[in-house]
Amino acid sequence: MHIPDGYLSPSTCATFYLFAATGWYAALKRIKRLLATRAIPLISVFAAFSFVVMMFNVPLPGGTTGHAVGVGIAAIVLGPWGSILAISIALAIQALFFGDGGITTLGANCFNMAIVGSFTAYVVYRMIAANSKLESRHRVLAAAVSGYVAINASAFVTAVELGIQPMLFHDASGTPLYAPYPLHVAIPAMMIGHLTFAGLAEAAISAGMVSYLQRADLGLLRGVSGFAQAPGTIVADASPADSPGQRSPGQLSPRRLWWAVALLMLFTPLGILAAGTAWGEWSSADLMNPHTREQIGAASGNHAPPSSVPVGIEKLSTVWTAPFPGYAPRFIKSPAFGYLLSAMFGVGFMVLASLVARVAGGKWPRRDLRS
Amino acid sequence: MASTFEVQNISFSYEAIPAIRGLTLHIAEGDRIALLGANGSGKSTLLRILDALYFPSAGTLTFKGDALTEKHLQQDEFFLNFRRRVALVFQNPDVQLFNPTVFDEVAYGPLQLQWSKEDVIRRVDEMLHVMSISHLRDRPPYRLSLGEKKRVVLASVLVLDPEVLLLDEPTATLDPKSQSQVVDFIQQWKGTARTVITATHQLEIVEDIADRVFVLEAGTVIAEGTPLEILADTGLLLRANLIHAHRHSHGGVVHSHPHFHGQPRHEHEH
Amino acid sequence: MAPEGSALMSRHSFLERTLQGFTRAVSRALQSEHAASQPGLLQQLDPRVRVIGILALVIAVILCRRLEAIAAILLIAIAVAVASRVSLASLAIRVWLVVLGFSGVIALPALFITPGEPLFTLPALHLSISVQGVRTAVLLVLRVETAATLTTVLVLSTAWTHILKALRSLHLPAEIVTMLAMTHRYVFLLIETANQMFESRQSRTVGVLSGSEQRKMAARTAGVLLSKSIELSQEVYLAMLSRGFRGEVRVLTDFRFKARDYAGLTVFLFTGCLVVWIGR
Numbered sequence: 001m002h003i004p005d006g007y008l009s010p011s012t013c014a015t016f017y018l019f020a021a022t023g024w025y026a027a028l029k030r031i032k033r034l035l036a037t038r039a040i041p042l043i044s045v046f047a048a049f050s051f052v053v054m055m056f057n058v059p060l061p062g063g064t065t066g067h068a069v070g071v072g073i074a075a076i077v078l079g080p081w082g083s084i085l086a087i088s089i090a091l092a093i094q095a096l097f098f099g100d101g102g103i104t105t106l107g108a109n110c111f112n113m114a115i116v117g118s119f120t121a122y123v124v125y126r127m128i129a130a131n132s133k134l135e136s137r138h139r140v141l142a143a144a145v146s147g148y149v150a151i152n153a154s155a156f157v158t159a160v161e162l163g164i165q166p167m168l169f170h171d172a173s174g175t176p177l178y179a180p181y182p183l184h185v186a187i188p189a190m191m192i193g194h195l196t197f198a199g200l201a202e203a204a205i206s207a208g209m210v211s212y213l214q215r216a217d218l219g220l221l222r223g224v225s226g227f228a229q230a231p232g233t234i235v236a237d238a239s240p241a242d243s244p245g246q247r248s249p250g251q252l253s254p255r256r257l258w259w260a261v262a263l264l265m266l267f268t269p270l271g272i273l274a275a276g277t278a279w280g281e282w283s284s285a286d287l288m289n290p291h292t293r294e295q296i297g298a299a300s301g302n303h304a305p306p307s308s309v310p311v312g313i314e315k316l317s318t319v320w321t322a323p324f325p326g327y328a329p330r331f332i333k334s335p336a337f338g339y340l341l342s343a344m345f346g347v348g349f350m351v352l353a354s355l356v357a358r359v360a361g362g363k364w365p366r367r368d369l370r371s
Numbered sequence: 372m373a374s375t376f377e378v379q380n381i382s383f384s385y386e387a388i389p390a391i392r393g394l395t396l397h398i399a400e401g402d403r404i405a406l407l408g409a410n411g412s413g414k415s416t417l418l419r420i421l422d423a424l425y426f427p428s429a430g431t432l433t434f435k436g437d438a439l440t441e442k443h444l445q446q447d448e449f450f451l452n453f454r455r456r457v458a459l460v461f462q463n464p465d466v467q468l469f470n471p472t473v474f475d476e477v478a479y480g481p482l483q484l485q486w487s488k489e490d491v492i493r494r495v496d497e498m499l500h501v502m503s504i505s506h507l508r509d510r511p512p513y514r515l516s517l518g519e520k521k522r523v524v525l526a527s528v529l530v531l532d533p534e535v536l537l538l539d540e541p542t543a544t545l546d547p548k549s550q551s552q553v554v555d556f557i558q559q560w561k562g563t564a565r566t567v568i569t570a571t572h573q574l575e576i577v578e579d580i581a582d583r584v585f586v587l588e589a590g591t592v593i594a595e596g597t598p599l600e601i602l603a604d605t606g607l608l609l610r611a612n613l614i615h616a617h618r619h620s621h622g623g624v625v626h627s628h629p630h631f632h633g634q635p636r637h638e639h640e641h
Numbered sequence: 642m643a644p645e646g647s648a649l650m651s652r653h654s655f656l657e658r659t660l661q662g663f664t665r666a667v668s669r670a671l672q673s674e675h676a677a678s679q680p681g682l683l684q685q686l687d688p689r690v691r692v693i694g695i696l697a698l699v700i701a702v703i704l705c706r707r708l709e710a711i712a713a714i715l716l717i718a719i720a721v722a723v724a725s726r727v728s729l730a731s732l733a734i735r736v737w738l739v740v741l742g743f744s745g746v747i748a749l750p751a752l753f754i755t756p757g758e759p760l761f762t763l764p765a766l767h768l769s770i771s772v773q774g775v776r777t778a779v780l781l782v783l784r785v786e787t788a789a790t791l792t793t794v795l796v797l798s799t800a801w802t803h804i805l806k807a808l809r810s811l812h813l814p815a816e817i818v819t820m821l822a823m824t825h826r827y828v829f830l831l832i833e834t835a836n837q838m839f840e841s842r843q844s845r846t847v848g849v850l851s852g853s854e855q856r857k858m859a860a861r862t863a864g865v866l867l868s869k870s871i872e873l874s875q876e877v878y879l880a881m882l883s884r885g886f887r888g889e890v891r892v893l894t895d896f897r898f899k900a901r902d903y904a905g906l907t908v909f910l911f912t913g914c915l916v917v918w919i920g921r
Contacts, residue, residue, distance in 0.1 A: 004744070005792075006784030010703045028816060040816060041469075041881065044823035045831075045874040049867060051824070052831045073867065089817075089824050096804070097796055097825075099736060099789050103696065104703050171706055173757070175773040180751040180781060205863060212864025424879045447887075454885040465830055466876040467884075469823055471802035483885030513829040527884070 001069075001151075001158055001190075001198070002094065002109055005102030007179040008161060009169040016161070017107030023115040024088060027081040043082055046074050047089035053205065054090070068198075069113055071154075072147030072206030075121035076221070083122070087114035108161055112154045121150035121206075134221050140211045147206030148199045152191065155198070159183075159190035373400040374435070375535060375566050376421060381430030383420060390416040391427065392590040398568065400534075403561060405577045406570040407601065408587035409612035414570035415462070417587070418537045421568065422459040434535075451484055458528035459537040464520035467527070468512035473504065476512065477527045484531070494530055502526040518549045525556070536560075538569040542576060554579045574602060574613060586611050681725030683798040687902040688807040694909030695795040701913035702787045708780060710920025715787040717912065718794060725798045732797075736789045744785045748778035801825055827873070834869060838862055 008016075031043070053070035070090075074083040088110040094100040101109045128142035163183030166176035181189065213221045376398040383391040391413050398404055406414040419425045420432065423439045432439045434453065444450050461467050470476040477498055481491045499505040502522050507515065515523065521541075528536070538557070542550040557580045560567055569580050577584060578598045586594040586601060588611045594601060601607065608614040617627060678684075683691055698714055705711050722732055757773030796804070802822070809818040 004740070004785045005699060005703065005788030006744075006781060008703075010700070013703065024817075028814065032816075040819050041823060041874040041877040042871070044820045045827050045870040045877075047820065047824040048827035048831050049870045051828050052835060052866065053863060077867075077871075085820070089820050092821065093824060093828070096792065097801065099739070099793060102785075102788055103699055103792055104788070173773055173776075175757070175776045175780070176751075176755065177706060177777075177780065178784075180748070180755060180777045185754070208861070209864050209867060212861055213867070216864060216868060419879065422883055424882055450887065451885065454883070459883045461876065461880055461883075463876065466873065467880045469826055469877055469881065471800075471805070471822055471826070475802070480884045483887070512826065513833070 001113060001155060001194075002091070002101030003105040003112075003158060003162065005104050007102070007165070008105050008108055009165060009178050010104070012161060012165065012169075012178075013104045013107060016105075016111050020088070020107040020110040020115065023084055023111065027084040030081040031085060043078070043086045043089070046078055046082070046086040047093075050074055050087055050090040051093060054094070068147070068202040068205040069117065069151065069154075070205065071113060071117040071150050072121045072125075072143060072202055073209045075118045075146070075150070076125055076143060076206070076210065080118045080122040083118035084110075084114045087118060108158075112158045112161070116157050117150045117154040120153040121146045124149045134218055135214050139214065139221070140207045143210040144203040144207035147202040151199050151202040152194050155190045155194035156187070159187045162186045162190075374398070375400050375402070377431075377433045378421075379431045381420065381427035381432055383416060383425055383427045385416075390590055391420065393430075394591050395430075396585055396592055396595070398566060400566055401562075401564050402566050402568075403557070403580065403582045404566075404568045405581035405584045405598070406568060406587055407572065407574070407577060407584050407611070407613060408570070409572055412587040412611070413590040414587050415539050416590075418459060418539050418568065418570050421535075422457055422537055423453060424459070454480075455484055455531050456533055457535040457537065458531065458533035460524055460528055460539060460541060462540040462543060464517070464524045465512075467524045468515075468520060470512070472509050472511055473507045473515075473523050474499070474509060476523055477530050480527060480531045498526045498530045502529075517544070521545070521549070521553070534564070535566045535568070538567065540571055541569060542571065542573055550576070572613060574608070577602065586613075588612070679726035679798075681727070681798060682721060683725040683794070685901060686905045687898055688799055688803040689810060690898075690902045690906045690909070691795055691799055692804060692807045692811070694906060695791050697909050697913040699788050699791050701917050702784055702791070704917045705784075705920035707920040708776070708783060710916045711780070711783050711787055713919075714916055715783065715790060718787060718790045722790070722794045725794065727794055727797045732790060732793060736793050737786060740786050740789050741782065744782045748781045751777045751781070823877075827870075830873070831866060831870065835862065835866055838865065 050070035053068055069087065071083060071087055074086050078086060091101060091109050091113060092106060095103055095106050095109070123146075125142050125146035128145055129139050132138040132142075160183065162179040163181065163186030165179040166182050169177045171177060179186070210221065374397065376396070378394060378396050378398075380393050380395050381391055382389065382393060394413075394417065406417060408414045416425065420427055421434075423434075423444050426439070426441050434457065437443065437449070437453075439453075444453065468476055470479055474495060477495045478491050481494060486494075496505070499508060502525060504519065504522050504526060507519060507523065512520065512523070541553050541557070545553065554576050557567060557569065561582075567580070571577070571580075581598055584594075584596060584598050584601045585592050586607060593611060594604070594607050596604075605614070686694075698718070702711055702714055705714070719729070719732075722729065752770045752774040753768050755771050755774035755777050757771035759769035760772045760775060762769040805818050805822050808821075809815065
């Protein structure tokens with residue numbers, strides 16, 4: 001999922017740097033207020049942890065492997081803002097030091113994985129875990145789902161960024177200058193890999209970690225809730241029972257969560273729009289080159305790439321969590337693609353609806369939102 | 372003798388677990404103290420309280436007449452002053468090596484205290500030379516051996532020339548040779564104005580590193596005395612979980628009785 | 642990021658591969674220190690000039706639209722690498738092959754599906770490669786190769802701490818720089834810890850573990866690692882406080898611009914602009 005240099009146009013890079021910078025700035029401000037100086041070592045260690053997690057190859061069912069990002073557990077323990085910083089730092093070091101992801105695309109990568117990923121994971125976790133007991137299996141399930149959804153949300157946004165490149169940036173002869181695959185290829189290509197392997201890996205790690213923490217260190221699961229204290233003190237975790245009506249300053253209020261959801265929602269309709277263009281585009285390309293499509297479609301059944309693509313998927317998703325496993329011979333038929341998109345839109349809508357219901361019903365948890 | 376630390380009846384808990392209960396002690400300038408206790412007895416916690424990293428929930432604590440409270444430490448001048456004069460060496464050196472190179476690590480303290488750049492560089496180089504680690508100047512900390520790490524950590528706290536040195540298990544996990552080097556190091560301050568407080572559970576070094584011993588158990592002081600007095604009190608040592616009884620052999624005879632390895636006298640009837 | 646390896650991984654080599662990945666990461670870092678201490682071209686320049694200069698060239702790569710311009714920058718990058726005593730072999734392994742592998746595979750289909758005038762048709766499969774397809778594929782691969790080469794040359798010729806100090810003096814927020822520095826330190830600490838954990842498990846594991854057992858172990862290992870991480874951060878915070886940390890980051894920045902730094906900066910920026918202008 002790390003986009004390398006050269007796949008995004010300069011204006012795309014600049015735009016996403018702007019988005020990312022806004023996110024970083026907001027996160028820094030909040031962290032400063034909440035955690036004072038204790039933030040720095042904690043976030044650094046989580047960043048290092050996320051970095052190391054990205055090196056873990058998890059064997060998945062079927063004899064292949066994938067890797068997780070660690071955004072699920074980071075968002076659960078650090079909260080979304082801390083998680084944004086931690087994951088961004090891990091990504092920055094990967095880009096600078098290990099060449100994983102580009103420098104010009106760092107803004108976009110941070111936006112996709114650190115910002116979208118963290119918020120998605122946090123919101124989904126909070127929603128599903130709700131007020132269930134810290135030790136319950138419900139929490140494990142919540143962690144698994146939140147990790148899964150977060151990775152796929154990140155993958156989707158990445159796919160959109162890559163997919164709009166050929167449409168917007170090509171030279172006079174129509175050659176795409178940057179990422180060459182349009183939305184109708186990019187989206188299915190990315191999503192297939194992440195709806196399956198990478199998503200499962202993240203779900204497994206998130207769930208496994210939460211389950212481990214339930215047995216080994218319950219305090220961590222509560223989130224490091226003593227952050228509002230002044231520096232120099234070691235904080236005893238405030239137990240939720242102690243402060244039923246209180247909320248430490250700067251903690252995630254319902255309004256902020258709305259923003260997070262709104263951001264999510266912003267991208268699902270874009271998918272619908274994109275689908276429209278892709279369909280339109282597709283049919284015109286279709287008209288332009290009538291042979292190509294049929295040939296490739298016909299070739300999909302017996303062309304060498306499809307049977308070796310599973311190898312490619314693993315290879316790619318292991319190292320780059322790379323975008324395009326099965327694009328060439330396996331064009332998704334329009335109805336299936338449309339179904340996929342409406343499903344995502346539907347999920348987004350349900351999230352929104354239930355949030356509305358909760359706030360309207362006054363059942364919004366008022367105490368420490370990280371417990 | 373001027374008083375350094377006055378600790379009156381303090382208590383402290385981690386979350387719900389009490390770590391220090393009603394603890395009182397007095398430490399004078401130039402004292403060499405050993406805090407003797409098994410793991411979990413509260414000696415590490417006490418050192419951190421003395422270094423104003425934790426603040427007791429009850430009781431009072433003063434350093435050279437100044438109260439060590441959270442509020443007081445928030446005042447810039449007092450904070451800087453205190454941090455220069457009191458230094459704590461943690462048990463795990465990795466925790467204290469968070470700078471990119473050895474030079475940066477030793478320079479960290481002076482920089483935080485806003486010394487001038489020339490002073491920092493001069494003093495750091497001096498310190499590296501004294502600790503014989505000048506050759507490690509630009510080395511990153513993850514490429515150091517355990518012994519080297521410990522020396523770097525010592526250099527980085529001594530660079531500020533503190534009046535009080537708090538050492539948390541300085542010889543734990545070290546091989547005998549390194550252990551004796553550390554002990555020699557502590558011994559060199561005997562008779563100086565520097566106050567050294569060492570927390571340890573290793574009875575064999577106590578005589579060398581301290582003139583006075585406080586025995587801790589379950590978060591409170593259960594005994595105080597000279598090293599010889601304390602080490603001879605077998606009942607006390609057993610109670611504090613500092614010695615054990617197991618089968619062992621010496622002089623060709625196998626038997627079992629409370630003892631510790633390295634104790635000064637090991638004579639008894641068979 | 643994960644260790645490169647064969648796609649269909651056999652179950653019992655999961656542990657070994659992850660271990661190898663770790664050690665490789667560590668040795669890569671070590672390699673960086675080696676070139677950074679060599680008397681080469683880049684090493685003569687102030688780290689800030691290096692950072693800005695390389696960044697300018699990377700941006701130039703992104704702005705270029707013509708293959709020739711990008712190729713020119715690649716050649717410049719290689720020349721700088723050689724002049725800075727960065728071994729071409731290490732560049733080849735670290736960057737060129739890896740990028741060719743990934744971008745190559747990604748770009749390959751573009752040859753076929755990019756609409757345009759057919760250049761060449763594969764007889765048996767009725768697939769044709771278009772001119773535009775070739776251009777796209779080459780453009781893509783070349784861009785990534787060049788950008789990656791530039792970044793790698795920077796990192797190999799400059800100590801990580803200098804890069805961070807340069808970023809700080811270019812007004813990156815102090816907290817971010819501190820976090821970057823500490824994260825870098827703790828990556829290696831965690832890797833060592835993880836290595837030790839793996840080694841001890843490996844020596845205690847008799848026989849081959851099933852996939853689900855390995856997954857459970859991975860999750861448990863990750864869990865222990867996380868606990869240690871959090872513990873570590875609390876201890877580090879105390880250690881920093883104990884040494885006088887109050888939230889401000891103070892660095893001994895002794896970078897001073899010399900004449901050659903101005904010259905170097907000018908050359909970098911001029912080259913970048915020239916190439917972009919030519920490559921419009």
